[in-house]
Structures are given as C-alpha cells and as structure tokens.
Amino acid sequence: MKVTLLNYTPDPEITIALAARTCYSSKIPLTISRERAQHLIRQLTERGHESVLEHASFTFSIEGISRVTSHQLVRHRLASYSQQSQRYVSMEEANFIMPPSVAGSSEAQEVFLKAIEENKKVYQELVKLGIPQEDARYMMAQGVATNLVLSANARELLHIFSLRLCNRAQWEIRELALQMLELVKDLAPSVFEWAGPPCVEGNCREGENSCGKPWKRREK
Numbered sequence: 001m002k003v004t005l006l007n008y009t010p011d012p013e014i015t016i017a018l019a020a021r022t023c024y025s026s027k028i029p030l031t032i033s034r035e036r037a038q039h040l041i042r043q044l045t046e047r048g049h050e051s052v053l054e055h056a057s058f059t060f061s062i063e064g065i066s067r068v069t070s071h072q073l074v075r076h077r078l079a080s081y082s083q084q085s086q087r088y089v090s091m092e093e094a095n096f097i098m099p100p101s102v103a104g105s106s107e108a109q110e111v112f113l114k115a116i117e118e119n120k121k122v123y124q125e126l127v128k129l130g131i132p133q134e135d136a137r138y139m140m141a142q143g144v145a146t147n148l149v150l151s152a153n154a155r156e157l158l159h160i161f162s163l164r165l166c167n168r169a170q171w172e173i174r175e176l177a178l179q180m181l182e183l184v185k186d187l188a189p190s191v192f193e194w195a196g197p198p199c200v201e202g203n204c205r206e207g208e209n210s211c212g213k214p215w216k217r218r219e220k
C-alpha cells in the first residue's frame with residue numbers, strides 16, 4: 001500500500017480559523033495568528049462547532065489496496081473518489097493483496113497463491129475468448145489490488161479516523177487510515193491531535209466487543 005498526499009487547502013488551520021471567526025465578527029477577518037487560530041479551533045471543536053472543519057480539504061492518492069478495503073472505504077459518503085476502472089484497465093497482470101494471516105502460514109500462502117494464479121488464468125482465458133474486460137472481471141477475487149484518489153474535508157477525515165483506526169476495524173483499512181493520519185497530522189495539529197477512535201477520549205463504543213486495549217493517544 002502506498003498513500004501520498006497529493007494536495008490540500010493551503011494552511012488548513014488558518015483557513016478554518018478565519019471561517020470560524022467570521023461567525024463572530026462584523027467583518028470577515030483576513031488574518032489571524034497561528035496561536036489564536038489553534039486556540040479557536042480547539043475551543044470550537046470541543047463545543048461541537050465542527051462544521052468549520054469543512055473548510056479544509058485533503059486529497060490522497062492510494063495505491064495497492066484490495067477491493068475489499070476500497071469497498072469499505074467508499075461507504076464513507078462525504079468523501080469523493082476516483083477509482084481505477086476494471087472495465088478499462090486490464091486485470092491480466094493484476095496484483096493481489098495477501099492478508100498477514102495468510103502470509104504468516106506457508107501452507108495458507110501456497111493455497112492463496114495457487115488460487116490467484118488460477119484466478120488470473122481464467123480471466124485471461126475469458127478475455128481471449130472475446131469476453132469484454134467488464135464481464136471477465138466478474139470472477140476476480142476481492143483481494144485484487146486497486147488504486148484510487150480520495151478527497152475529503154477535515155471533518156470527514158476525523159470521522160473516518162474515528163471508525164477506521166479502531167482496533168476492531170480490519171487490518172488493511174486501519175493501516176490505510178493510519179497512513180492518512182500520519183500525512184495530515186502535522187499540517188493541522190489543532191485539528192488532528194485527538195484523531196482516532198472514541199477510546200482516545202476514554203469512551204469505547206464497542207461495548208462487549210471492545211478490544212480492551214485503548215488506541216494509543218498520540219503525544220500533543
């Protein structure tokens with residue numbers, strides 16, 4: 001998996017804070033110090049005035065995740081996506097993502113790799129028979145790798161992080177969320193310093209399914 005930050009709102013904290021100050025000023029303010037911006041963001045988000053976070057957006061390129069994970073990811077409806085098409089891009093040389101549980105067992109690995117080879121062979125045979133790629137792909141396994149570009153504002157990113165950094169989320173989307181957080185946390189520390197599942201603040205929502213191991217709070 002390779003996650004890259006392609007672009008983002010220049011100076012996210014200042015942009016958010018200027019938007020927020022507009023709510024309380026007779027004129028739209030054009031400048032604010034870093035210190036005041038961070039103080040304001042912390043104060044407002046604590047009070048639940050989170051819509052101001054929507055003024056900063058981030059665009060990531062995400063390469064080499066499984067379709068299992070991309071399917072989980074695109075359930076987040078407030079983000080925007082452009083995903084590699086299996087209609088237009090041939091899957092003949094497709095890569096597959098091997099879960100660590102499979103990689104950790106030589107027997108399981110062998111079964112998995114054999115199935116991938118068979119999977120590709122059937123796809124290639126169908127294409128050779130004149131079946132369009134868009135139909136041949138019906139038999140590709142869910143572990144097939146895909147690429148996509150995701151854009152989301154800071155509020156939605158915090159929401160994604162709260163659900164997908166939880167120890168109960170699946171390993172691949174958790175790894176993806178962690179890489180995304182690593183890329184943005186220093187660009188807007190006052191926004192992302194508490195990013196993570198609810199247990200970061202001490203309230204696990206998983207009830208009896210709780211992992212019992214609170215997600216590690218990052219240093220402020």
Ligand SMILES: Cc1cc2nc3c(=O)[nH]c(=O)nc-3n(C[C@H](O)[C@H](O)[C@H](O)COP(=O)(O)OP(=O)(O)OC[C@H]3O[C@@H](n4cnc5c(N)ncnc54)[C@H](O)[C@@H]3O)c2cc1C
Pocket residue numbers: 075076077078079156159163164168169170
């Ligand atoms: C551990 C885990 C297990 C899961 N298991 C399953 C499963 O077995 N089956 C399954 O189908 N899904 C499953 N999901 C997906 C889950 O139900 C959500 O679809 C997904 O997490 C996206 O969350 P969301 O809807 O809050 O987020 P987003 O779509 O990112 O929306 C963000 C927020 O905007 C608001 N919002 C967005 N759209 C609407 C709307 N139409 N109406 C009202 N408010 C809206 C809500 O407050 C929402 O929380 C699972 C998710 C997790 C994290």
